[in-house]
Amino acid sequence: MIKLTRLNGTEFVLNCELIEVIEQTPDTIISTTNGKRFVVVETIEEIVNKVLQYKRSIFLFNSNDQ
Secondary structure (H helix, E strand, O other): OEEEEEOOOOEEEEOHHHEEEEEEOOOEEEEEOOOOEEEEOOOHHHHHHHHHHHHHHHHHHHHHOO
């Protein structure tokens, strides 16, 4: 799950496993596998970094359990 910001400033949390496509035109639009679209203030690079950070945290959490 990653925290993002809508254009009106409200924050929400998105299940990043559902992200299918991210476009920047100039607003950043996230399309999900269930057909929803979200317009956010974060750039593509920021979103990719948030997803990578989230996935690393899961990997590290799971590797500490063993």
